[in-house]
Amino acid sequence: MKIPQELRFAASHEWATEPADGIVTVGITDFAQDQLGDVVFVELPEVGRTLAAGEAAAVVESVKTASDINAPLAGEVVEVNGALLDAPEAINTDAYGEGWLFRLRVTDGDAWGGLLDADAYAAVAEEG
Amino acid sequence: MPYVPHTDDDVRRALAAIGVDRVDDLFADVPAEILDPPLDLPAPMDEVTLLAHLDALAARDQQAVPTFLGGGVRRHFIPAVTPRLALQGEFVTAYTPYQAEVSQGVLQSTFEFQTMMSELTGLPNSNASMYDGASAVAEAALLAVRQTHRETVMVSRAVHPETREVLQTYLWPLDIDVEVVDLEPSLTTPVPGVGDHVAALIVQDPNHLGYLEDMPAMAAAAHAAGALLIAVVDPLALAVLREPGSYGADIAVGDGQVLGVPMQFGGPAFGFMVVTDALLRQLPGRLVGQTTDVDGRRAFVLTLQAREQHIRRSKAKSNICSNHQLAALLATVNMAALGPTGLREMAEATVRRAHRLAAALRGAGADVAPNERFFAEFVLRTRAEGATVRRRLAKRGVRAGVPVPPEYGIGNAVTLAATELTTDADIEALLAALHDVGELGVVGTEVVA
Amino acid sequence: MSDFPLVFERGMPGRRAARPPVTEGAGMAELLGEDALRAHPPRLPEVSELDLVRHYTQLAHRQFSIDGNFYPLGSCTMKYNPKLHEDAADRFxxxxxxxxxxxxxxxxxxxxxxxxxxxxITGMDAISLQPAAGAHGELTGILMIRAFHEANGEGEQRRVVICPDGAHGTNPATASMAGYDVVEVPTGPDGEVDFAAFEAALGPDTAAVMLTNPNTLGIFERRILRMSAAAHAVGAQLYYDGANLNAVVGRARPGDMGFDVVHLNLHKTFTTPHGGGGPGTGPVGVKAHLAPFLPAPLVAREGDRFVLDTDRPRSIGRMRSFYGNVGNLVRAYAYIRTLGAEGLRRVSSMAVLNANYLRVRMKEAGFTIAFDRVNMHEFVAQPPAGLRTLDIAKALLDHGVHPMTVYFPLIVKEAMMVEPTETESLETLDAYAAILAEVLERAQADPGYLAEAPRSTPVRRLDETTAARKPVLRYGFTAG
Incomplete structure (x- = not known):
């Protein structure tokens, strides 16, 4: 199970990059994609939508289940990964890269530091 | 005891294996004060007695007489081969096909059903059927609300009154408004001004009174406002009438009873819903998809289940859990039996018989509404109230006359329907009965109710 | 191996099986107008009658059914569907x-x-036969509860429906459709609703509590009378999901348990056929205070006449067209009138006996029972560690028996929910347990055995991922 050190995480298994010019990229973790199984469909938020931290922003569907994906930080959606609509399997094959879901312009740049770091998230994932 | 195989020895053997003394020990968790209440039910009947009882009941129902009733259910030709094949025990007593490897019978026939409904409607994605036409319309309206994020639907008053009632029931708890479009004197729907707050425009074609609507204009009006067009259609009529996909409808819904399901006092038949590609992921209900097995053979499976209630629970697209599979299978086999030619012949015969009936009534001095563009049924203005006319005709051995409700503002009136099963003798019987009850041009006949 | 053909791939243009009565006369363009007509005919099958008969007979042979196979799906009550009922329905x-x-x-x-x-049978005061299915009955019932609260001026205040975490998925889905928020309460260590958590969840905002009793673990909620009293004490209404009524039919009544609304699944307890997925039938019953809200029309008696009572001003409205799935209502009537009160008591008694017997046999075969205690009409088992429920289910198919319900309830890992029903003989249950034992034995001896199952079914395991990623919902009509 990969947990990149440079990312921060929510306990609900989303990752976020460190803000660059106030923008973070969000996806689901390798652990989460493994639990879901083969992803078959992704519902992405509308660009321009404002999200609260912890608000359901996207849905990732596998054959047998569907999971809400929450915004780990508050902000406005500035970009979504439209490529996932045709190739949702990228979430399985490259959860931290091609499998990214959306980008947020965060309301509070410092909030990122309050998310779980890799070690803390590893402990969460360990518990399942 | 019927259907329970246990002998006394069986019960003893089972109790011994479980390790309890009496069957009642297994009910020890049920509070004693509510266990085994007296039940005042009629004494059980054996098979012969039961069937005699049912025969006595059925004898009080008018069946197998000339029939001109429509209003959403019609008597149509069902070849003998259709129920014989569709109602085989394997289909009748199967469960939902969750174990696809041993459910290819149900799954493949449903895939065939979806394909046929797609062909009839000219839209690509059909679900595996729903409860009935009315609830399918309500589900279509909810789909439109989800898709557009708007909270009003517009519905023609010429959509079946019961369908509009169901729509209200489904939309009320979600605070979605329903705007009703009134009819023109031709008993058709004017092309309405659709506001940009409207999620969908719902129009029935042929409408509840039997008449064709200007569906391309409805589609244009809906789309100009960013709303969806929900076309409520008669699937048998689609053997000759333009299909919803051809005029840009986003959703086609309706009731499938006319495709080979007996009338059965109104149920069970089935509803259907067919949508554009853009709406596929919003489609409620079961879907069967094609795939392959590990040996590369074509096979069919329930798909996109993650939208459904057993997985999404409170976030499901709908709470719908079952479909009307067996009724849909009747329609599937029936369409395969008739083929494109037989289905077209049935639809054409229906149109010709209905128009012949209207002409015969006019010839006899009846007040038939002046719109000629109808498929299977049309409006007859009457002297007495519709329900009274219907009862008087029934006493004379003819089932005819669905009352037209007061909301249409045309006074006393009924709709009359004909199908390919309507014979010249039936039409004569209806004319004679209408004459008897004083509803034809001849004045002075004393009417006895 | 070649694919089994679709009906579209059989036959020849120009063939057909059935000929309707034909009426000659004016053309459609003349009668309806050219603009009203479709340009191309639908591509429907063109097959001879014998081709048609073979096709759907062979498809029937590619299908498991109660008529052909033991089918112990938990929560589904796959009991025998009497042939007599088909004759009964044919009369109407x-x-x-x-x-x-x-x-x-x-x-x-x-x-x-x-x-x-x-x-x-339910201990209720009034019944509507209109709902087309269990889930449809649920929506009917919850909408009546909502109308009741609104009539009492508490519509704004009561926003929450409480469901146990083991509830059928339709319960929370129904509550959402009725505009309510859902709060789940956990199951305690005895397999029953955690009473303290339940009490804590109740409050002035509670509109309804939805319960199945026995619950989805097949365990009777022993504290049901306390639960209904607690719910009523805060003004909530109690909803009974009738999916598991077969456990107690004739012997205990939801009305006596304190429920205000109940839906019945006639296709379960009252053995109308499942039909490969429907039509079901889901009548609702209510106590008198909710009767004004029942959907219209009801069948009423006026002297010696029966009428359709549409004059129901406080009704929630219609749930569907006409009066219900009448064909199935006739079947259920035939069943009740064949069995009578004593027969119904025998149904639940033997259903519970069979389930407990099979529980013991499955335990002997090496399965773990979740919340192992005397159960009602069904129970939940788990495979030995390291084995997956799905694999065992697939292996059963090779033995000509249907698996139990798998992966439900969600609160038990690798759940196998088993409901044999009263119409199965002990020999059938013994044979099932023996097959399960054999499957476990072979799985432990040969790790590849389960992964390859099923081998002998019409098709083998399917690629469900591709089916969901790139849905193909209709035949492509490609050449050749």
């Missing part, structure tokens, strides 16, 4: 829903009688 096929009610007195009398029978 040619009835139009809008025919004059005075000329439909037989069917109305039957429906009125069934309303009364179901009220007696």
């Amino acid at each position: 096929l040619d009835l139009h829903p809008y025919q004059d009610p005075d000329h439909a007195q037989g069917i109305l009398a039957l429906l009125h009688g069934l309303q009364g029978d179901l009220a007696t």
